Amino acid sequence: MARRRYRPRPTPAGVNDPDVAGARVLLGGRADTVLRRAVADLGGCLGKGWRRRQVRYVPGRSVVAEFELGPTRGHNGTPQIVVVASGANADGTAGATIGGVSYRWWRFEEDPLLPGLRLVLDADARQQFLGSVGWADSATRVHIRSYRATRRAVIELERGADHLFVKVVRPDRLTGLLGRYAAASAHPLIEPPLASATEGIVVFGAVAGRLLRGELRTGWDRLEVLDAFVDTLGQLSPQALHPVEAPARRLQRVGRLLHQIDPSADKLIEELVTAEGLASSSPRAVHGDLHTGQVMVDPSNGELTGVVDLDTLGIGDELTDRASLLAQLVVLADLNEQFVAPRDALTAMWGRRFGSERLAMRTAAGVIALSPGSFRTQQRDWREGVRRRLALAAELVRR
Numbered sequence: 001m002a003r004r005r006y007r008p009r010p011t012p013a014g015v016n017d018p019d020v021a022g023a024r025v026l027l028g029g030r031a032d033t034v035l036r037r038a039v040a041d042l043g044g045c046l047g048k049g050w051r052r053r054q055v056r057y058v059p060g061r062s063v064v065a066e067f068e069l070g071p072t073r074g075h076n077g078t079p080q081i082v083v084v085a086s087g088a089n090a091d092g093t094a095g096a097t098i099g100g101v102s103y104r105w106w107r108f109e110e111d112p113l114l115p116g117l118r119l120v121l122d123a124d125a126r127q128q129f130l131g132s133v134g135w136a137d138s139a140t141r142v143h144i145r146s147y148r149a150t151r152r153a154v155i156e157l158e159r160g161a162d163h164l165f166v167k168v169v170r171p172d173r174l175t176g177l178l179g180r181y182a183a184a185s186a187h188p189l190i191e192p193p194l195a196s197a198t199e200g201i202v203v204f205g206a207v208a209g210r211l212l213r214g215e216l217r218t219g220w221d222r223l224e225v226l227d228a229f230v231d232t233l234g235q236l237s238p239q240a241l242h243p244v245e246a247p248a249r250r251l252q253r254v255g256r257l258l259h260q261i262d263p264s265a266d267k268l269i270e271e272l273v274t275a276e277g278l279a280s281s282s283p284r285a286v287h288g289d290l291h292t293g294q295v296m297v298d299p300s301n302g303e304l305t306g307v308v309d310l311d312t313l314g315i316g317d318e319l320t321d322r323a324s325l326l327a328q329l330v331v332l333a334d335l336n337e338q339f340v341a342p343r344d345a346l347t348a349m350w351g352r353r354f355g356s357e358r359l360a361m362r363t364a365a366g367v368i369a370l371s372p373g374s375f376r377t378q379q380r381d382w383r384e385g386v387r388r389r390l391a392l393a394a395e396l397v398r399r
Contacts, residue, residue, distance in 0.1 A: 027055060027063065031065065035067055037266050052065060056151075057257060060256070072351065093106045094106065135157070165206065166201060184236055191207060209299070213292035223301065251365055253367075283316070285313070288314050289312040290321040294308050360396045
């Protein structure tokens, strides 16, 4: 079998941001000029097999780009990822001024704001905090499930048939995350963490079942179960929770990014921000980012077995989670017809209950929030991906 070849992905975004001068370089076709210096400074040599795997650009503030250095693997089989930032808060890392612009860089396991990563990836250090849950570290396989530079990472530990999931967050956000799980401890579908460490480490057991996304593709239609779950989540006490980001505020934040990479979204966002259907009501506990990759289902009986990732648990309204889930289904249905039936069924169910126009406006806002996804993950055709999602949102508004 031929080895997969990695190639640079020059995706000039046309960014013109005087407050983040490094954005044009790191998001454009000249990223290798900085990456080569970064890799050399970190003790390596940049070859041809690199790719830009994810970016986070906040207009007027910072840009953070993650680069994977080819198909080879580093320590413990983890990918070799180098992060380069400009304008970001990454003090204490190596860096230089190139072309009059200041850059910082690090290997992902040495993320300056996620010190827990070094502990999780080191077998001896890992055993110290996993001993409390009876995990012997021998023959452990490490899988990096997600990494967002300076923000969070999820690492799966596998030992035979046993699995643990370790979430690494900024240490100053650990208390808030544990507080959200404590607030949800009464819910039967939410499992509390098994252990935590002050370095920003939270350990979870594996949740039984299969992802809802996969079950929907095979015809799962217990949609009333989803509806009931959102209702029961709303019965949790909101006393220890903070409000989630309001739809209009989120639109404005995403709009600033879209203005830089696809200004055609400006008019649509302006129309939605001022729409009456975007207003929130009836405050209650909500997941805050509910989608089909966070709900587990028992394939034998169709019942929900668990819900994960409570990073965004907070106070919203009865449409917060429903619009979030439906927005993702709108996007998925555009890519795969297997999601059309659940999208339409949920639209009809929730439209009757909450009003079709209000549901459509909130769902459109959710689709716009998802629209920069292909840009963030640096898909080869990210421009087309952004515009397709904006067109889906516009269609919802027109209807």
